[in-house]
Amino acid sequence: METATPSMSASELDERIVDAERHAAAHAYEDGYAEIVLGALFLAIAALFLVESRASPGTALAGISAIGLPVVVLVGLLAARALLPLWRERVTYPREGHAVPRRKSSRAGKAVAGLAAAIVAVGAVVALLLRPGAMAWLPALQGIFVGGLLAMLGARAGSRRLVVLAAWSAAVGLVVAAVGLEDAAAAMWLYAALGAAALVSGVAAWARFSARPRMAA
Amino acid sequence: MPDDAERAAIPDMVDVDRIVHEPARLAILTTLYPLEESDFVYLHRATGLTKGNLSSHLSRLESAGYVAIEKTYRGKVPLTLVAMTHAGRAAFDAYRDRLRAIAARLPE
Numbered sequence A: 001m002e003t004a005t006p007s008m009s010a011s012e013l014d015e016r017i018v019d020a021e022r023h024a025a026a027h028a029y030e031d032g033y034a035e036i037v038l039g040a041l042f043l044a045i046a047a048l049f050l051v052e053s054r055a056s057p058g059t060a061l062a063g064i065s066a067i068g069l070p071v072v073v074l075v076g077l078l079a080a081r082a083l084l085p086l087w088r089e090r091v092t093y094p095r096e097g098h099a100v101p102r103r104k105s106s107r108a109g110k111a112v113a114g115l116a117a118a119i120v121a122v123g124a125v126v127a128l129l130l131r132p133g134a135m136a137w138l139p140a141l142q143g144i145f146v147g148g149l150l151a152m153l154g155a156r157a158g159s160r161r162l163v164v165l166a167a168w169s170a171a172v173g174l175v176v177a178a179v180g181l182e183d184a185a186a187a188m189w190l191y192a193a194l195g196a197a198a199l200v201s202g203v204a205a206w207a208r209f210s211a212r213p214r215m216a217a
Numbered sequence B: 001m002p003d004d005a006e007r008a009a010i011p012d013m014v015d016v017d018r019i020v021h022e023p024a025r026l027a028i029l030t031t032l033y034p035l036e037e038s039d040f041v042y043l044h045r046a047t048g049l050t051k052g053n054l055s056s057h058l059s060r061l062e063s064a065g066y067v068a069i070e071k072t073y074r075g076k077v078p079l080t081l082v083a084m085t086h087a088g089r090a091a092f093d094a095y096r097d098r099l100r101a102i103a104a105r106l107p108e
Helices: A010-027 A033-054 A060-096 A107-130 A134-157 A160-179 A183-211 B004-014 B023-032 B040-047 B051-063 B086-105
Strands: A099-101 B035-039 B067-074 B077-084
Touching: A010 A099, A010 A134, A010 B023, A010 B035, A010 B040, A010 B086, A033 A060, A033 A160, A033 A183, A060 A183, A060 B040, A134 A160, A134 A183, A160 A183, B023 B035, B023 B040, B023 B051, B023 B067, B023 B077, B023 B086, B035 B040, B040 B051, B040 B077, B051 B067, B077 B086
Parallel strands: none
Antiparallel strands: A099 B035, B035 B077, B067 B077
16 A cells, blocks of 8 residues: 555544545436426416316316326426436536535434324324314415425535525415415415516526536546 | 654654645545546546646546546547545545654644
8 A cells, every 4th residue: 555644634534535525415316407397387286276276066076186296296307306307407417517426324213203203294284173263374284394395405415595495485384374375265365476486596506507617538 | 852752653654655645636536535426527626636636636536546536428429437436535534644653742
């Protein structure tokens, strides 16, 4: 083994590893595609609730979200899963490269997180069903839940945009709940506001990303 | 005059792994450490090394068994994938431990 004298301290090296880790996590969100896809999905959900809120009571359209919501979410997620890699392979990776961060969380950790989320969700549903009038706060819960997910992603990726979107989600959820709209109209406004914000944020990120100079060889 | 602790740290300083220690290779390994794998373009941007320099240091790391390089195609475009091996990760961890041990022995 060749040897030499060290010039960098252990703490400096640790800091650089943390920087490299943050850079890799942020890399997945730099092109704005994730927010554009999320924005489009939220706007599709908003469109569904718009149809429901405008439908006459008793018609099939009045209950469209019960069937349509899982379909829109499932189709949206499958389409995103199929299209995002294709999009990035053609545009993002040739410009900025591609990195796959190491997975840290164990299966046990994921199971505990899933169980905790399920308990919180069931608890919230039971609380909503037991207290008359509590359903009016469902948009606030949805906004806070989506905001929590965005905040977790934002913290992991060191992305200020995602943290701002998280705060926006919680704020919009609370405002929509406080206004006291009918269920479908409240959900429509919540997801429209979230979708529009995510789309604007994603397009702005994409514009900044595509304006970056390419590196010389 | 160095005291006993400083004297004890000096052989450790001389005995670090030079394959890891070289600044460009240290930058490459530091970038790869938190990753499963990356392509050449990502490493090029993240380290700021020129393509030629990066290529030559990657070859050095590959011949030491510290990284695995796979040359393939993405569509019709050549693609070079780089991943740290178990040996590379162990060497990098040993290098970090050595730096910590030296730092602990030196006076503040």
